[in-house]
Structure formats: C-alpha cells, structure tokens
Amino acid sequence: AQSVTQLGSHVSVSEGALVLLRCNYSSSVPPYLFWYVQYPNQGLQLLLKYTTGATLVKGINGFEAEFKKSETSFHLTKPSAHMSDAAEYFCAVSFGGYQKVTFGTGTKLQVIP
Amino acid sequence: GAVVSQHPSRVICKSGTSVKIECRSLDFQATTMFWYRQFPKQSLMLMATSNEGSKATYEQGVEKDKFLINHASLTLSTLTVTSAHPEDSSFYICSASVLGDRDEKLFFGSGTQLSVL
Numbered sequence: 001a002q003s004v005t006q007l008g009s010h011v012s013v014s015e016g017a018l019v020l021l022r023c024n025y026s027s028s029v030p031p032y033l034f035w036y037v038q039y040p041n042q043g044l045q046l047l048l049k050y051t052t053g054a055t056l057v058k059g060i061n062g063f064e065a066e067f068k069k070s071e072t073s074f075h076l077t078k079p080s081a082h083m084s085d086a087a088e089y090f091c092a093v094s095f096g097g098y099q100k101v102t103f104g105t106g107t108k109l110q111v112i113p
Numbered sequence: 114g115a116v117v118s119q120h121p122s123r124v125i126c127k128s129g130t131s132v133k134i135e136c137r138s139l140d141f142q143a144t145t146m147f148w149y150r151q152f153p154k155q156s157l158m159l160m161a162t163s164n165e166g167s168k169a170t171y172e173q174g175v176e177k178d179k180f181l182i183n184h185a186s187l188t189l190s191t192l193t194v195t196s197a198h199p200e201d202s203s204f205y206i207c208s209a210s211v212l213g214d215r216d217e218k219l220f221f222g223s224g225t226q227l228s229v230l
Contacts, residue, residue, distance in 0.1 A: 009154065036221075043117060043206070043221035090157070101219075103149075103157040 002027040002093050006104035014112050019063075019078040021107050023091030026072060033074040034092040034101070035065055044090065050074065061085070086111045116140060117209050119222025126197055127230055134192045134225045136207035142187035143209035144217070148180075151204040151224075163190055197229045 007022040025031060032051050036044040048059025055067040061084075065076045074091060091104040116139040126132050136146060145164050149157040161182050163169035169182035179201075181193040190209075194201055206224040210217055 004156070041122070041223060043119070043223040044208075045221070046219070100159065101147075102159075105154065105156045 002031065002095065002100075002102050004091050004093050004102055004104035006089075006091050006107050008107055009105065010108045010110065012110040012112060013081045015083055016080050019076070019081045019085065019109065021076040021089050021091075021109065023065075023074045023076065023104060024072055025074060025091070025093045027093055027095070029095055032094045033065075033067060034094075035059065035063070035074075035076050036090045036092060036103075037061075038088045038090065038106075040087075047076070047089075081109075081111045083111050083113065085109060117207065117220045117222040119207050119225055121225060122223060123226045123228075125228045125230065128198055129196055132194045132197055132227060134194075134205055134207070134227075136190045136192070136209070136222050138188045138209045138211075138220070141209075141211050143190075144212055145210045146184060146190040147208045147210070147219075148182060148190075148192050149206045149208070151206065157206060160192075194227065197227070199229045202227055202229045 003026045005024045034049045035047040037047050038044050047063050048057045050057045050067045058064045063078045065074050088106045088108045090106045092101050094101040118137045118139050120135045148160045150160050151157045159172050160175045161169045161171045163182050163184040165184050165187045171177045184190045204224050204226050207222045210219045
C-alpha cells in the first residue's frame with residue numbers, strides 16, 4: 001500500500017522568504033512522486049515529478065523537490081516566495097504512471113507581503 | 114497546455130435527486146479518465162477509472178450503482194450521482210491522461226462542488 005503525509009495544512013511565509021512544504025510517503029515499491037498546485041477555482045496543475053534518475057527535480061515557477069529515499073521524503077522548496085505562489089499544494093505518489101495515484105491532504109500556502 | 118473542462122463548477126440539489134457532472138478533454142483524446150472525491154480537509158480519493166467504451170473500474174468502497182460513470186467517447190466522461198444524499202456533498206474532480214511522445218501526462222478539471230440539501 002502507498003500513502004502520503006503532508007505536514008502542515010497551512011504554511012505562511014513572507015514574500016521573498018524560503019518556501020518549504022513537507023511531504024513524506026510510504027510505498028512498498030520504488031515510487032513515482034508528484035507535486036501539484038491548485039489555484040482558486042482551477043484544476044490541479046503539475047509542478048514537478050520524480051520517476052527515476054536524478055533525485056533533485058526542478059519544476060515550473062522556480063520550485064524544486066528532492067527525493068530522499070532514506071528519509072522517504074519529497075519536500076518542495078522555492079528559494080524566494082512570490083505573492084503569486086499563494087495556492088494549495090498537493091503531494092502525490094503512485095507505483096508508476098498515473099494509475100492509482102494517492103494524494104496527500106494538501107498544504108495551503110499563504111504569502112505575506 | 115492541454116485543457117480538461119469540468120461542468121458544472123458548483124451544484125446544489127435536493128436530497129433524492131440525481132446530478133450529472135461532465136468532464137471533457139478539449140484539445141486531446143484521453144487514454145483514460147479518472148474521478149476523484151475530496152472531503153473537506155482530506156485528500157483526493159480515487160473513486161473510479163474509466164476507459165472509452167468499457168465499464169469503469171471502481172475503487173473499493175465506492176458504490177457503482179450510486180456513482181454511474183459513462184465514458185462515451187475519448188473526450189467525454191460523465192459522473193452521475195444518483196439519489197444524492199447530504200453525505201454525498203463533496204468536491205468531485207476529474208482528470209484525463211494521455212500518452213505523449215515521452216511519457217504519460219495527466220490533466221485535471223477544475224472540480225465540481227456538490228451540495229446536497
């Protein structure tokens with residue numbers, strides 16, 4: 001079975017500060033890992049994904065995430081928060097491909113001017 | 114990028130009535146479509162997977178007779194909540210996958226907030 005835990009349902013950061021959204025997973029097989037972002041009244045948009053290869057994955061809008069197998073983590077970071085980053089972020093895991101994707105409960109990011 | 118249109122975005126209905134939600138891939142033909150449900154402060158839970166022209170595969174605990182899925186074409190899937198009750202009030206979201214040149218891609222609709230009175 002697979003599961004995802006996102007620590008912190010709400011995270012607030014100041015504009016220009018580091019963004020760190022935490023995600024831990026459990027999977028009995030090598031996972032595919034995803035981060036999605038959802039802006040108000042919009043669908044989920046893929047930020048980045050890890051399948052195989054390089055463990056540091058760069059995504060859109062300056063976000064990146066590092067797959068750490070020993071820590072079963074896939075935390076999302078961005079060096080400098082922008083007001084437009086305010087949204088809800090979902091971490092997700094699958095055994096492979098997009099079948100049976102399991103989502104975390106989401107983290108709402110607030111950016112304070 | 115590819116667009117998945119989900120309609121309606123919000124619906125309020127009386128208990129006992131049926132509600133249909135549409136999910137369309139606007140500029141691509143979807144290999145597979147997925148339906149999720151999200152309760153407040155919970156994660157998206159996969160309800161069912163559907164392929165065009167075949168019966169949907171439902172996840173454990175999801176009543177197939179209550180949540181009817183029709184995948185009539187490669188660009189349209191519908192979810193009908195039959196005899197809706199207040200406990201069916203939730204956020205329903207669809208997604209569509211397509212095989213690209215390099216890998217499979219998944220695109221999400223904007224969701225439907227269902228409120229059953």
